[in-house]
Amino acid sequence: MSEVTIIAPALRQRSPLWFAWQRFLGNKAALAGGIVMAILILMAIFAPLITPVPPDAQLFLTQGLAFPSAEHWFGIDGLGRDFYTRIVYGARVSLSIGFIAAGFSVLIGIPLGALAGYFGGKTDWFVMRIIELFSVVPPLLAAMLLGALTRGGYFTIVLIAALFGWVQVCLLVRAQVKALREKEFVRAAQALGASPWYIIRHHLIPNSISPIIVGFVLAIPLAMMLEASLSFLGIGVPPPTPTWGQMINEGINFMFFYWHMAVFPTAALAITVLATTLFGDGLRDALDPTLKGR
Numbered sequence: 001m002s003e004v005t006i007i008a009p010a011l012r013q014r015s016p017l018w019f020a021w022q023r024f025l026g027n028k029a030a031l032a033g034g035i036v037m038a039i040l041i042l043m044a045i046f047a048p049l050i051t052p053v054p055p056d057a058q059l060f061l062t063q064g065l066a067f068p069s070a071e072h073w074f075g076i077d078g079l080g081r082d083f084y085t086r087i088v089y090g091a092r093v094s095l096s097i098g099f100i101a102a103g104f105s106v107l108i109g110i111p112l113g114a115l116a117g118y119f120g121g122k123t124d125w126f127v128m129r130i131i132e133l134f135s136v137v138p139p140l141l142a143a144m145l146l147g148a149l150t151r152g153g154y155f156t157i158v159l160i161a162a163l164f165g166w167v168q169v170c171l172l173v174r175a176q177v178k179a180l181r182e183k184e185f186v187r188a189a190q191a192l193g194a195s196p197w198y199i200i201r202h203h204l205i206p207n208s209i210s211p212i213i214v215g216f217v218l219a220i221p222l223a224m225m226l227e228a229s230l231s232f233l234g235i236g237v238p239p240p241t242p243t244w245g246q247m248i249n250e251g252i253n254f255m256f257f258y259w260h261m262a263v264f265p266t267a268a269l270a271i272t273v274l275a276t277t278l279f280g281d282g283l284r285d286a287l288d289p290t291l292k293g294r
Contacts, residue, residue: 023286030282036275044091051085056240065258075260077250083260086242087268093243094224094272097158101223102216104162109169110212114200116170117177127174131167139164139222140229147235154237157230161223169215176208210287217280221273228269244269 024030043050053059060066061080068075074083116127143160150156180186181204189199205212230236231245239246244265251261 020286024282027282027285029278030286033275033278033282036271037279040091040272040275041095043088044095047088047092051082051088053082053085055081055086055089055242057081065254065261067258068260074264075258077247077261078254083264086247087244087264090242090244090247090265090268091272093154093237093241094227094269095220097154097161097227098220098224098276101158101161101165102219104158105165105169105219105223106212106216108162108166109215110173110205110208112166113170113173114177114205114208117174118181118196118200118204120178124174127170131170134164134167139226143226143230144233144235147230147233151235154241157227157236158223160230161219161226164226165219165222168218169212172211172215173205173208176211177204180204180207214280214284214287217276217283221276221280224269224273224276 058080060072060076060082063072063076064078064080066072066076072082072084074087077083077086112127112130116124139160142164143157146160147156177200186199186203189203227236227243228245228248231243232249234249236245237243247265248262248269251258251263251265255262
């Protein structure tokens with residue numbers, strides 16, 4: 001018996017999820033991004049345990065704008081607060097906004113994408129026109145307008161990020177549902193008299209879980225960048241809550257003399273967005289290898 005004959009039955013017993021996991025492990029960049037994401041999430045959750053003082057405690061006024069040292073790893077800001085502590089707590093704001101906004105994006109994008117993909121015709125035309133409308137409006141400019149009208153705030157940023165983050169999820173779900181609606185199991189359900197809503201809920205959406213997960217992960221960095229941009233412009237999460245965009249805005253005024261004020265929050269934001277994007281791209285390639293290279 002040949003080696004191919006022996007190996008083939010074992011391969012057939014593997015689930016698609018196992019093959020996706022192996023493809024993901026083979027993508028070193030995506031794996032590194034996932035590890036960094038896990039570290040950042042744990043850091044945000046256990047912030048009180050890994051920081052020396054509360055984020056707003058002005059305990060070091062006499063050391064204001066001090067450079068990084070063994071005692072204060074990231075230095076001290078202009079108001080006498082430990083900068084490392086504020087960076088760690090800033091991760092809580094950025095990551096929570098990213099995940100919550102991505103969740104709302106999925107809740108909006110899934111039904112619209114499923115309806116457009118399954119029914120086609122006028123429904124698809126209507127959904128695509130909405131997508132085009134949101135695609136031509138610059139997200140940052142619209143967010144600045146809405147943020148100024150509502151005076152910013154945590155939940156305002158989440159709402160704004162979700163309004164512009166659902167488009168990608170919708171397109172991914174629409175494409176998947178369009179491909180699935182011609183499959184035998186869908187035609188069998190139609191022949192048995194199942195309603196379109198039943199088919200969408202019980203057959204199409206569950207079989208579209210891969211693009212839904214990918215869309216969710218890729219929506220996170222978009223929301224985080226939007227939050228940082230609005231906080232940088234002063235219409236994001238108001239002080240004293242620490243956010244990376246807010247800290248970058250404060251550090252710009254000192255960057256030529258006290259470099260740590262701008263470098264550390266900028267690096268934290270860049271690393272987080274890069275890691276999330278790499279993880280999302282790797283997840284997309286692992287769950288649907290046909291998309292690789294497009």
